[in-house]
Amino acid sequence: MKFDYTSALNPTLCDIRPSGIRKFFDMLEEMKDVVSLTVGQPDFITPWHIRAAGIESLEAGKTYYTSNSGTLELRLELAKYMERRFSLKYDPRSEILVTVGGSEAIDLAIRSLVSTGDEVILPLPAFVCYEPMIRMAGGVPITVVTREENEFRLTPKELRDAITPKTKLLILSYPNNPTGAILDRNDLEALADVLRETNIAVLSDEIYAELTYGADRHVSIASIDGMWERTVVVGGFSKAYAMTGWRLGFASAPAPILEQMLKLHQYAVMCASTTSQLAAIEALTNGDGDIARMNEEYDRRRRYLVKRLRQMGIPCFEPKGAFYVWPNISGFGMTSEQFCEKLLFDYRVAIVPGTAFGEGGEGFARISYAYSISHIETALAGIERMVRELKG
């Protein structure tokens, strides 16, 4: 009998379309002479003292599994870190879980909180992983398109309008990839006012928490009155310490939620990489200076990029977090994809069409500044030539 893949595979998974941007990236990889501003990870190498801690752990033969939740030493340091940076208190023994990147923590949280038919409010544009994960958990994504005039923040009215009796979870991803938007304390207070009257949980993906610019530091929704007990905070080492390849993240949440997440984690992945965990302890104990140094550099690039785009006549919202700018390219009479493809083929510069980030992305493009200034300027020169020619 011929093996039938259609009936063998999970239909919910088969119905999920692969990320549309894959085609664009495949095309990009084939092209040799392109200046790219597409990458979503830091251009810095993990600081040496952190790498050295990883190497030393291997030299010392620390190659075993750790406890499912992660080494207690790392969880203790994470608890101190969360209190020091964000004024959040978690018990390292029952409220912190070390995961394989922030992505695993997001998946665990969604699968722990969402069951068949539950609605999940998802502000867009956002990173691409949430919607498929909601669907795999049997949930229904209720998308809310955030607006440029609101600086891509979710407003209390938009939140209230999206809530139904079936709403189970709200996903917040601020500082936001791709828009660079943030939510300040006032924004969060206003959202909390809506949430307090409900039993809706919050998944707050704060992977870019350390990358905010200007006077105000990142504020976690979990630090707002009445929110801690309903919030899963997801963080990680990838963006803050330039540790993407180490695949290390964490979740902090009240014990009843974390307990369920831990079950999934222990059966699916056992524990996060031991080497990465031991390097992460060094990052947390001696890495504040690295964060400050990289932040300063990102901030200079951010200002440069925003102002250069505005000088070209491209409207550009001022991003206050992450390492992306999100210019409005709707004035050129092309779709985002057409704009980005023309830029790629005719001017050999790659940026990501906004539509890669779901609803609300049309008319925008994402430009990453995880690149050196000279690289950014080379790309901008190409964008400038195209804009000049389009404007005639």
Added chain:
Amino acid sequence: MKNILELLESDSRLTPEQMALMCDKEVGDIRLFIEENEKKGIILGYQTIIDWDKTEREYVNALIELKITPQRDRGFDRVAERIYNYPEVQSLYLMSGGYDLAVILEGRTMKEIAYFVARKLATLEDVVSTATHFVLRKYKDKGVIYGPAVVDERGNCL
């Protein structure tokens, strides 16, 4: 404005226009700042870091330790001046510890350096002794690691 100096130290190709955008300053103010710092001798020059080992150029670097008898009133300055004016001398430092002056030399061959030490340095009146150490390989200089060109190997992910 202090960070303008740091920016220029890390990349002297940055233009005043670029730095103005990066630091939220006026271009004119940046130009003025650079000019003033050049006049004050705070900004002394603009150089490029080149790994000559990757070229055909033949060259040798050496570190020479010099023990000196300091002069009354002038200390080490007089002898230092007589040394640093030679174009062969790339760097000169007054040191604490086992010797007094560290001289970094560049020559085309080891012989050329040996002659320079024997004829120009050892013969100076106040020089008590010399010890020559040839540089076999440069791993890092001016904060830059000498190695293969950095290739961006980051995978494309959103």
